[in-house]
Amino acid sequence: MEAEIVEMLRTKGLKVTPQRIAVIKEMMRGGHFSGEQIFSELKKTEPSISLSTVYNVLDTLEKAGIIRSFEAGGKTWYEVRMEPHVNVYCEDLGDVMDVDLDLSSVQKELEGRGIEPKNLSVIVYAECSKMKKG
Structure with a gap:
């Protein structure tokens, strides 16, 4: 490594x-x-x-x-993760986790408006203790 x-x-x-x-x-x-x-x-x-x-x-x-x-x-x-993804900030835990969602439509919409994203990351605030298991 x-x-x-x-x-x-x-x-x-x-x-x-x-x-x-x-x-x-x-x-x-x-x-x-x-x-x-x-x-x-x-x-x-x-x-x-x-x-x-x-x-x-x-x-x-x-x-x-x-x-x-x-x-x-x-x-x-x-x-270190550089590809587009969703970061979920768990307000009740004070921690962050990744959720893999297809953000290509967001990227295409931005590019269609003449915006070239250098770093596409969505941040969601949530109460993770209420997450569904599995």
Whole structure:
């Protein structure tokens, strides 16, 4: 996995650093993360890493198109998943989950209006404890 990360960074013209590798590895576990969550996890194995370093890495990775961020529930969330999808913010749980829905009609409608989406992500606020099981 590390070789893939190194290649990805180089392809994007970024310097390969241990901090960038560590942040990407953590995020590739899947899901949605706040900067504080990434910092908390990395601090366990990288005691010298700082919160500002984590945020600087996240900013660099986002600008390079490796990750993306969105706001929900008063937090900035980061994810590596770049294809269009729905992010559901669970208000009662304070967490985010992905729901795969076909957003191609939204994309086509936007493009038909001359809008070229760079990042298509729908954010839905919900009470997840009321979700149907299965």
